[in-house]
Amino acid sequence: MSHDLLLTNIRPMGGEPTDMLIRSGRIAGIGRGLSAPGIAIEDGGGALAIPGLVEAHTHLDKSLLGMGWRPHQAGPLLIDKIETERRLKGEWGIDPARQSARQVVQSLALGSTHILSHIDVDDAVGLAGVEGVLATRQAYAEVMDIQLVAFPQSGIMIRPGVAAMLADAMRLGCDIVGGLDPCGIDRDPKAHLDVVFGLAEQFGKPVDIHLHELGRLGAFSMELILERTRALGMQGQVTISHAVCLGDPDAALVAPLLDGIAALDIAIMSTGSPSAPVPPLAKLVGMGIRFCSGSDGIRDTWGPYGSGDMLERAKILGLRNNLRYDADVEKALAVCSFGGAAVMRLADYGLAPGCNADLVLVEGETLAEAVVTHRPRRLVVKRGRVVARAGTALVQAD
Numbered sequence: 001m002s003h004d005l006l007l008t009n010i011r012p013m014g015g016e017p018t019d020m021l022i023r024s025g026r027i028a029g030i031g032r033g034l035s036a037p038g039i040a041i042e043d044g045g046g047a048l049a050i051p052g053l054v055e056a057h058t059h060l061d062k063s064l065l066g067m068g069w070r071p072h073q074a075g076p077l078l079i080d081k082i083e084t085e086r087r088l089k090g091e092w093g094i095d096p097a098r099q100s101a102r103q104v105v106q107s108l109a110l111g112s113t114h115i116l117s118h119i120d121v122d123d124a125v126g127l128a129g130v131e132g133v134l135a136t137r138q139a140y141a142e143v144m145d146i147q148l149v150a151f152p153q154s155g156i157m158i159r160p161g162v163a164a165m166l167a168d169a170m171r172l173g174c175d176i177v178g179g180l181d182p183c184g185i186d187r188d189p190k191a192h193l194d195v196v197f198g199l200a201e202q203f204g205k206p207v208d209i210h211l212h213e214l215g216r217l218g219a220f221s222m223e224l225i226l227e228r229t230r231a232l233g234m235q236g237q238v239t240i241s242h243a244v245c246l247g248d249p250d251a252a253l254v255a256p257l258l259d260g261i262a263a264l265d266i267a268i269m270s271t272g273s274p275s276a277p278v279p280p281l282a283k284l285v286g287m288g289i290r291f292c293s294g295s296d297g298i299r300d301t302w303g304p305y306g307s308g309d310m311l312e313r314a315k316i317l318g319l320r321n322n323l324r325y326d327a328d329v330e331k332a333l334a335v336c337s338f339g340g341a342a343v344m345r346l347a348d349y350g351l352a353p354g355c356n357a358d359l360v361l362v363e364g365e366t367l368a369e370a371v372v373t374h375r376p377r378r379l380v381v382k383r384g385r386v387v388a389r390a391g392t393a394l395v396q397a398d
Contacts, residue, residue, distance in 0.1 A: 003022070003025055003384035004022060004023050004024065004039040004040070005041075005381065005384045005385075006019065006021050006035075006036045006039055006040070007021075007022070007041075007042050007361075007381075008041060008043050008044060009043055009044045009045060009046055010046075010047060010048075010049040010361060011044075011046060011048050011049060012030065012049045012050075013048070013049070013050065013351065013367065014048055014366050014367045017046060019032060020034075020049070020351075021034050022357040022384040023384075024384070026354060026355065026357055026384070027351065027352065027355050027356075027357050028353060030351075042379060042386065044361050045378065047379075048361065048362050048363070048366075049351060049359055049360070050111075050333070050351075050359065050360050050362065050370070051341070051349060051350055051351055051355075052114060052359055052360060052381075052382065053110070053113065053310035053336055054112065054113070054114045054115075054116075054292065054337055054339070054340025055107055055114065055115040055116065055340070056116045056269060056292035056293060056294045056339075056343050056344060057271065058103070058115060058116070058117050058118070058294050058296060059117060059118050059120075059296065059298075060096075060099070060100035060104065060115070060119065060133050060136065060146075061096040061099065061100055061120055061130075061133050062085065062089070062094055062096070062099065062129075062301065063298045063299055063300050064092075064099070064299045064300055064301070065099065065102040065106060065299055066098075067092070072301075072303065072304055074301060074302065078181070078185075081301070081302045082154055082185075085153075085300075085301040086122070086124045089124065089301075095132065096129040096131070096136075097131075097132035097133070097135045098397070098398055099132075100117075100132060100133045100136040101136045101140065101397035101398065102397045103298055103308060104140050104146070104397070105140075105393045105395060106307070107144070107308040108143055108144055108380060109377070109380070109391055109392055110307070110308055110311070110377060111311065111360035111377045112144070112308065113144065113145065113358040113360075113382050114145045114146075114147075114340065114344060114346060115144060115145070115146045115147070116146075116147045116148075116176075116294070116343075117133065117146060118149040118153075119148050119151055119169070120151055120154075121150050121153075121162065121165045122153055122154040122155075122162055122165070123154070123161055123162060124154065126165060127168060130150065130169045130172055130173075130174060131172065133148060134172060134173055140395065142382070143385070143387045143395055145346075147176065147344055148176070149175070149176040149177070149208050150166050150169035150174040150176070150177055151180070152166060152179065152180055153180065155192075156191075156196075157187075157188045157191050157192055157195075158186055163195045166178075166199055167202070167203075170199060170203045170205065175205060176205055176206050176207065177196055177199045177200045177203070178208050178209065179193070179196040179207065179208075179210065181211060181213055182209075182221050183217055183220065183221050184212065184213050184217070190224075193225065193228055196209065197228045197234075206234075207234070207237065208238075208241055208269075209225060209238075209241065210241045211225075211243050212244055212276070214244055214248070215245060215248055215253070216245075216253065217245075218243075218248075219248075219253055222240065222246075222257055223257070223260075225238065225240060226260045226261070226264060226266070229266060230264060235264050235265050236265040238267070239267040240261075240268055240269070241269040242269065242271070242273070243268050243269070243270065244273075244276045244277045244279075245257070246277075246278075246279035246280070246284075247277025247278045247279055247280070258289070262287045262288060262289050266290075267290040267291070267292065267343040268289055268292075269291075269292050269293060269294060270291070270293060270317070271293060271296045271313070271316070272293065272317035272320035272321065274316075278321070281321040281323070282321060282323070282331060285335070290339065290342045290343050291335050291339045291343075292335060292336075292339045292340040292342070293313055293335050293336050293339070293340065294310075294340075295308050295310070310336040310337075311333070311336070313336055314329075314332040314333045314335065314336045314371045314374075315371050315374060317336070318332040318371065318372075326367070326368040329367070329368040329372070330367050330368060332371060333367055333371050338350070356383060357381055357384040358381065358382055358383065359380075359381050360380050361377065361378040361379040361381075362375060363375045363378060376390060376391030
């Protein structure tokens with residue numbers, strides 16, 4: 001449902017104080033002294049106004065929010081985390097519908113208005129995660145837009161039946177076909193990518209592939225992804241998440257990959273991980289590569305960290321990429337807003353007249369200060385409706 005609202009004394013993107021009129025869930029006008037008799041008015045108190053933050057990479061089906069503190073159990077390797085999670089999902093009763101709702105509400109309170117989530121599809125949980133998060137998407141459709149990736153967390157070729165489950169997940173309503181480390185997990189990159197890109201062709205959907213593989217192995221897998229994208233005419237329809245090989249210090253290894261990514265309009269997602277190489281944010285953004293970020297797992301069996309705060313995520317990106325000047329810190333914020341919107345292909349995103357009225361009011365003298373301090377959000381607005389106030393969502397989860 002769309003709403004009418006007048007926001008007064010706000011500073012869009014840190015500019016001069018002004019007012020914003022919202023009609024039918026869209027920004028109708030921006031200027032000083034606006035008047036709209038009969039509609040709700042919110043005094044922004046001089047707060048910064050930024051577009052709704054975009055959580056462009058998370059896992060809604062497996063957060064432990066609200067389940068009490070659970071000591072971390074998984075070993076250091078990727079496969080350790082995968083196997084531990086498969087076991088604990090059943091032992092701990094991680095209900096995808098309940099847990100995804102909790103994370104959505106928390107993200108909303110922190111100013112995210114759009115979420116892209118990977119949902120596990122494997123022989124341990126089947127389609128339960130997809131069904132649970134689809135229920136959450138429907139229940140919270142008025143306050144959060146959610147896109148879902150059918151994600152083979154445990155592999156495809158090494159898990160008989162998962163390829164068919166991925167197809168079923170797409171039929172149920174997933175928006176994107178996921179993949180994972182074609183060499184490192186399935187050890188059969190051709191067969192893995194045959195399935196992923198084959199499903200993308202079958203359902204006419206984009207692709208998002210987790211790629212944790214390091215160095216030359218990661219570069220090899222990335223080259224195969226570029227070849228498929230080019231051969232199938234899927235320019236602009238592929239995202240590579242994590243892409244840690246792009247953080248390799250060997251410029252001769254990375255440079256041709258970046259050229260191919262830019263030429264094919266492949267998007268890159270980085271969390272700014274402190275424990276792995278990361279794609280260089282400023283370089284990729286400077287090349288015009290669509291670049292987004294996300295919280296990844298939030299308080300789950302993979303790790304105890306995370307809150308869903310995309311302003312904090314922008315700070316992490318800034319720290320990891322050594323961004324210090326205000327203008328550079330603002331690039332990290334742009335990754336967590338406009339960058340995510342570009343990767344999710346969101347129409348009418350932003351703060352200009354005609355855009356959807358999805359926005360956040362946050363305290364700070366400048367955008368850079370808002371990132372660094374990431375104070376509680378004064379107000380969160382979704383399609384003209386106030387959905388969170390003073391850091392608290394106005395909707396609830398069980």
